[in-house]
Amino acid sequence: MTDAALEVDATGLRCPQPILRAKRALNTLQSGQRLLVLATDPGSLQDFAAFARQTGNTLVEQSTDAAGVHRFVLQRR
Known part of the structure; x- marks a missing residue:
């Protein structure tokens, strides 16, 4: 688990x-x-x-789980 300061749940949003x-x-x-972002789009x-x-922010991590939820970890510049 990445040490995200904040999490945004954007699942279900287009x-x-x-x-x-x-x-x-x-x-x-x-x-x-x-920042951890969860999305399904x-x-x-x-x-x-x-x-x-x-x-100019860094995409530190990107993955997709079996349920189709994409996980993005961005680091602020």
Whole structure:
């Protein structure tokens, strides 16, 4: 388990809601802190990779469980 300072449950939400919620949550964190995002939207796999590149935040971890829940850990720049 990654030491996330905050968790966002965006399961059941469609694009762009998971990214918007992650962006809002990241804005509350200090530099270096981590955010855990849970999402079920299949498009979120590409969305979070692009979001990390565009914002300069680091996508530390990305995985998908057997139930189809995608887990993203972002570290604030």
